[in-house]
Amino acid sequence: MTARLARWSLLLLIVLVLAVWLPQLWNLVFEYRYGKTKLFYSPVREDFVYTELLGEGHDFIYRDRAGSDYTREEFEALIPFIYYKNMELWGRLPLELAGQRFDKAAIRAERQVMALDPVELPSHAPRVELFPLLESNPGRARLRFPENAFRGGERLEFIDSDANRLDPELTERYSEALAEQGFRFPLQAIFGRVSILKAFDAGYFLVDAVGDLFHVKRLDGEPWVNPVPLPEGLEVRHIKVAENQRREFLGFLVAKDGSLYLLGDGDYGLIPLPLPGYDPDRMELKIIFNPLYRTAIYSDREQIHAVAMDRDFEVIARYQRTMAMARPRLVDRLWETLTPYGLSLREPESRYVALSPRLHPAPGAAIGIGLSLILAYLFLRRRGQSLRASAVDLIIVALSGLYGLIAVLVLPPDRRTAG
């Protein structure tokens, strides 16, 4: 019996290894650089335009929503705020749009892109919760890291990085400053952008024990704490701080109910973004600012959505399409028939290694499993195995299709160990 258990254990291990590596091998051979559709709101056509790769080579299309095709140069001229440097080279500046004139300086002053990817959400990436609190008013051209980092907990604890020891004085000072502003420990969450390569330092946003939000900075060496008013019932899931020299917004605020806001600089005003179907756990989001419009573009692996808004974030138009990269190819169909699933080591939405099962569509996968079962049964019978003795092998094949068949073929039962 132990010999049979041993073999079944090995069959399961083979299935595991194949379910991870065979799909990777398949991808290595057949994957192609389709990439996501690039979708924009054209201030010239006042409609959506997009570009995507349709086939192998450089089979790009440049198309508008109505289906009219353009050359690359024509397409770029449809979104001149994006390609303003080309417009300048081609002598098309200043632009005249919507009865207004825009020269290079005017375009540059209004351009901004804000992005939020699922991988940036706290639950999508491991994080050592230690953060450097930069001096927000460095009095010099560049920001620099302090020789300490802080952690949350029952206090705001500062650790000296040279001595690798708690700094009791800083800890006391900042914890008291927070408490004076009504912050209730223990601290729940810390959000900020750890970098010195940014336009300025906006400090951190801290969530206290009861869900209230506070803005904290180190200003001229002293604690600077500001409570951030939140609408009734809003619970903060994540804040992506994105310091931009336009200083209109400090970043995104993702609420626990999935709604998304832009967080205003200075007054902490929250602007709700009307993005139907947006799921921060699955979708990449970009907000493109230009002198006339704000366009939100968000996509998972199949669908891309766009919402064009005016400068006050009033919706002008919406669009949604299935991206060319999501259209299954013959090789994909073949693979989905051969195997019932794959175990994916990496998902683009997460930094964690996973063994996520990617189930293949039932009709195709059922054919693959059926064929694998027949072949496994015939093989086992040829080796003199009765149906009863083959039961566990066949169950493994039924649950894993081609992977199980390969496992049985490379590790056939010994005639002695067979029951």
Next chain:
Amino acid sequence: MSSKSLLAAVFLKEWLKIRWAWLGLLGVNLAVLAYLFVEMRHQFQVEHSEMIWYWVFELRRLLYTEIKYLPALTGLVIAAAQFVPETSGGRFRLSLHLPVRGDLLVWGWVGFGALMGGLLALLDAGALYLIVGTWFPHEGAVSAVRTALPWLLGGWVAYFATALVLLEPQPLRRLVYLGIGAGFLALLYQERGYQEYDQVIGWLTLAALLLVPAVVLPAHRYRHRC
């Protein structure tokens, strides 16, 4: 002979077989850990501490990859020291004729080997915590150990896969076991930053436990080969 004294005899025999290899591995593990300590100390001497913390916590750079393949090497060498002598000259077949069940005997062998490998893995994990904890706060040291867990599991997988390959009498099957071992090991070294295996290490450990029942199959086949 009671089963208890037989087990003691098995352990003694295994210790005699692997003692020089194990002491050599202890030396190699200590040397690599000492190098890691010196290397990290040097890092903090030539670079600002706050910048190194930034590299590690924010840019997710791993400063302790020196030990990455050490457990796997340890597992491989212990298994080789145990089973190369067994499988040469038909001694393995003789052992399987001892008055004890073959599977229990094999589990006794691999239990001892895994225990000795486990001691070195424990040494690596403990030393990693202490070394990283010298220059990083507790969170950083814990994170380093959690990051190293799949590498430590790699020691277990390498040990059992090597045992399977060496005990297997048939060359083609050896290739299959080699493939399973290599395929499983490759699953454990896919990190691009710290703690990326936090959500799957439990599942991978469960899968690695399948190697315990699996390892008796070659012995069974060895015993019953024509």
